[in-house]
Amino acid sequence: MLKLYGISASRALRPLWLLEELGLAFEHVPLDYRDRAVKAPEYLEMNPNGRVPTLVDGELVLFESMAINLYLASRYGREAGLWPATVEGEGLAYQWSFWVMTEVESHLLAVLMHRRMLPEPERDPGKLARSEGALRPAFDVLDGVLAKRPFLADAHFTVADLDVAAVLSWTRPARFDLGPWPALAEWLAGCLARPAFDRARRR
DSSP: EEEEEETTTTTTTHHHHHHHTTOOEEEEEOOOOTTTGGSSSHTTTTTTTOOSSSSEEEEEEEEEEHHHHHHHHHHHOOTTTOOOHHHHHHHHHHHHHHHHIIIIHHHHHHIIIIIIISSSGGOOOHHHHHHHHHHHHHHHHHHHHHHTTTTSSSSSSSHHHHHHHHHGGGGGTTTTTOOOOOOHHHHHHHHHHHHHHHHHHHH
C-alpha cells in the first residue's frame, strides 16, 4: 500500500490532494515538519533532507512534492484523466509544475509569513512589498493563459492544475487579492471547490 508522510499544513497537502482525487487506498502518516521525528535516522534514510512529504510506493521512495505528484499522476492517474492524454499535455504538466515552484512559491510564502504568520516584530514590510511585486508579473502570465483556455494542460482538470492551484491556495490565508486577475481567480476558486481538496486539507 502507498504510504505518505506529512501533514496537510505543509507541502504534503499537494500529494494528499492528488491521492484523494485518485481515490487510492493509502496509509497517511501525519508527520509534522516541526517534529523532531523528521530528523530521526529511520526517517532520514527515506528523506535525507529531513522534510515532508515523503512517499513510499513499494520499493520506491520519493521526496519533493511536485516529483511525487507527477509520478502519482503518471502511474495511477491516466484512466482518471489526471495525467494529460497527449505528449504535448505532459510537457505542459511539467512546465506548469516547475513554473509554480520557481516563479510563485517562495514569493507567496514570504507574503504569507510577513503578512500573517510571523510575530509582528519579525515581519519585514519591505520583503512583503518586494514579494508582492514579484508575484504580479507571474500572475499576469497565468491569468493570460487562463483567459484563453479553462485548464492548463488538457481540456479538463489535470495534475497541472492541481499542482499550481495547491501552491496558489496560499493566497487565501495570505489575503492576497486576486481581483486584478479575474480568469486566475475564477479558475482557482473552481479548483479549490473540488471535494478532494476539502478532504485533503482536513487530514
